[in-house]
Amino acid sequence: MMNEEAVPRTSLGKRVLTYAATVIVAAIAIYGLSEFLTPVQPPKQGACAFLTGNPKDGRYQAVECDASTANFVALGTVAKSAACPDASAWDWVPSRGIDPNVRFCFAPLYAEGECYRDARSGYDLTTADCADQNAFRVNKISRDVPAPACGPGEKTLAYPAVKLTYCLGRR
Numbered sequence: 001m002m003n004e005e006a007v008p009r010t011s012l013g014k015r016v017l018t019y020a021a022t023v024i025v026a027a028i029a030i031y032g033l034s035e036f037l038t039p040v041q042p043p044k045q046g047a048c049a050f051l052t053g054n055p056k057d058g059r060y061q062a063v064e065c066d067a068s069t070a071n072f073v074a075l076g077t078v079a080k081s082a083a084c085p086d087a088s089a090w091d092w093v094p095s096r097g098i099d100p101n102v103r104f105c106f107a108p109l110y111a112e113g114e115c116y117r118d119a120r121s122g123y124d125l126t127t128a129d130c131a132d133q134n135a136f137r138v139n140k141i142s143r144d145v146p147a148p149a150c151g152p153g154e155k156t157l158a159y160p161a162v163k164l165t166y167c168l169g170r171r
Contacts, residue, residue: 004136042102046162049106051092051123052060058123060092060104071125072106079103090123098144109157110166134140140167 001028037141043049049072051058063070073087082104084091092104106145108125115130115137128135136155142148147165150156157166 010085042077043104045074045076048072048109049074049104051090053124054122055119056093057095059091060094071109071123072161073109073164075105075107075159077102077104086161088158089159090120092123107162107164110141112138112141115140136168136170138166139169141165142167149153 014028033090043062047061048070049065050061050063050067050069051072053059061069065073069130072090076085078084080093080101080103081101084103086105086107089105089107090107091114094102094104110125111127115132116125117132117133118134118136119129130137139154140148140150142165143163144165145160145163147158150167151169154167155170159165
């Protein structure tokens with residue numbers, strides 16, 4: 001008789017855990033690659049977005065318009081080399097090589113009765129102290145077409161493409 005050495009066998013539990021770990025790692029890798037390799041989709045006019053950061057390295061995320069994070073509404077897109085047609089629009093340009101060569105044009109979603117600073121330092125629409133001399137107050141928001149006239153001394157900020165008009169005043 002031959003003297004055969006017994007081959008150590010792995011337990012069923014270890015094999016199941018190894019397979020499960022392999023599947024989880026593969027799923028995470030596939031998700032990560034798909035996120036990295038999927039170009040950002042240009043928003044449709046009227047769709048809402050959450051923009052953060054500044055124009056050079058800002059981040060864009062499509063969100064539902066009733067989401068608490070929605071801070072901009074899309075006016076449309078233009079070629080990357082073109083400016084947004086509305087001079088008061090905010091813009092964002094995708095920066096990854098796989099993203100489309102377009103410029104996204106947005107209107108801010110201000111809150112009625114709140115104050116904001118005149119200067120734009122980035123996409124974060126943080127409220128300001130209304131006593132600040134560099135702040136403006138959103139006195140009225142209208143989605144009516146045509147929008148009602150703003151009061152005396154108020155500035156009208158209109159985005160007709162998305163039926164949005166603001167009446168802005170000082171403090």
